[in-house]
Amino acid sequence: MPATRLDGKKIALEIRAEVAKAVEQFVAEGNAPPKLAAVLVGEDPASQVYVRNKERACEKTGIASQLDRLPASTSPTELLERIDQLNRDPSVNGILVQLPLPQPTGDGPALDERAVLDAVDPIKDVDAFSPINVGLLMQGRPRFLPCTPHGIVQMLHRCNIATAAKHVVVVGRSEIVGKPMAMMLAQKDGSCGPETANATVTIAHSRTKNLKEICLSADILIAAVGRPEMIRGDMIQPGAVVVDVGINRVEDRLVGDVAFDEAAEVASAITPVPGGVGPLTIAMLLHNTLLAAKLQAAK
Ligand SMILES: NC(=O)C1=CN([C@@H]2O[C@H](COP(=O)(O)OP(=O)(O)OC[C@H]3O[C@@H](n4cnc5c(N)ncnc54)[C@H](OP(=O)(O)O)[C@@H]3O)[C@@H](O)[C@H]2O)C=CC1
Numbered sequence: 001m002p003a004t005r006l007d008g009k010k011i012a013l014e015i016r017a018e019v020a021k022a023v024e025q026f027v028a029e030g031n032a033p034p035k036l037a038a039v040l041v042g043e044d045p046a047s048q049v050y051v052r053n054k055e056r057a058c059e060k061t062g063i064a065s066q067l068d069r070l071p072a073s074t075s076p077t078e079l080l081e082r083i084d085q086l087n088r089d090p091s092v093n094g095i096l097v098q099l100p101l102p103q104p105t106g107d108g109p110a111l112d113e114r115a116v117l118d119a120v121d122p123i124k125d126v127d128a129f130s131p132i133n134v135g136l137l138m139q140g141r142p143r144f145l146p147c148t149p150h151g152i153v154q155m156l157h158r159c160n161i162a163t164a165a166k167h168v169v170v171v172g173r174s175e176i177v178g179k180p181m182a183m184m185l186a187q188k189d190g191s192c193g194p195e196t197a198n199a200t201v202t203i204a205h206s207r208t209k210n211l212k213e214i215c216l217s218a219d220i221l222i223a224a225v226g227r228p229e230m231i232r233g234d235m236i237q238p239g240a241v242v243v244d245v246g247i248n249r250v251e252d253r254l255v256g257d258v259a260f261d262e263a264a265e266v267a268s269a270i271t272p273v274p275g276g277v278g279p280l281t282i283a284m285l286l287h288n289t290l291l292a293a294k295l296q297a298a299k
Pocket residue numbers: 046148171172173174175176177178204205206207208211224225226227245246247248277278279281
């Protein structure tokens with residue numbers, strides 16, 4: 001039987017409606033609308049998609065947004081200065097620096113991703129990349145939850161897909177998706193989202209041996225690799241739930257990390273690309289921007 005399509009877009013719209021209502025209430029209490037500042041250096045294709053959709057979503061949710069587009073030739077000092085200005089600007093509640101940062105052009109110094117992310121004030125860190133926010137998450141007492149993993153947790157919950165005692169295989173160990181995803185699902189209690197803890201988690205990556213066998217043992221398979229359609233149908237256990245995080249541009253089309261048609265023959269449920277995890281990421285970013293505004297208002 002073909003798999004159920006997990007409609008991330010629809011769930012994201014539900015979450016966005018909830019956030020919009022909460023924003024309305026926050027403003028009715030006399031606060032300024034929350035404001036998100038995004039910084040895009042260079043022209044990464046996945047970031048371009050993100051930026052475009054994010055601005056539209058903010059607008060519809062009553063959240064103000066601003067975008068700084070900086071050339072790929074921006075120097076580390078210039079970028080750090082810009083972040084410092086945003087840190088000090090009281091009208092800005094959330095700061096997001098698009099990743100990946102571009103490779104150095106010409107013979108200028110490289111932009112150090114870690115240094116840039118460390119520069120963002122933790123209370124404005126809506127991506128949850130700063131050491132303090134990562135640490136709080138690791139300890140099971142998160143402040144901001146990272147948007148993509150949080151969106152996936154929300155989707156699983158709202159689709160009644162339990163994770164407790166399930167074997168979840170996360171392919172990819174990036175700071176932005178794989179690592180926090182694995183940590184959230186392995187938590188002992190429900191601190192990282194509703195009903196979504198207590199999974200048995202395996203993290204796979206480029207040095208993993210027997211990737212196929214490991215994937216075949218997954219009840220829930222989460223692909224966050226960045227390689228178009230690398231997860232094939234024969235790597236999926238019949239009846240498994242497949243979550244495709246990949247956003248790859250192939251000949252002007254967006255393709256995930258999972259070969260969708262093959263996988264849908266075997267899986268019980270699967271997220272499409274587009275229309276799966278991407279819209280959920282944006283919904284959770286809006287949620288975090290409101291949370292940031294609330295934390296700052298309470299200070
Ligand atoms: N839908 C959304 O909202 C979002 C989508 N994305 C998309 O998700 C994808 C992953 O992004 P991101 O996590 O940032 O990517 P990274 O490039 O930072 O990480 C990719 C991970 O995949 C692993 N990997 C690479 N090749 C293989 C392989 N052949 N077998 C097994 N593992 C492999 C890498 O292993 P190693 O560590 O050993 O190098 C690494 O851990 C991209 O397509 C990105 O555009 C990202 C963020 C949000």
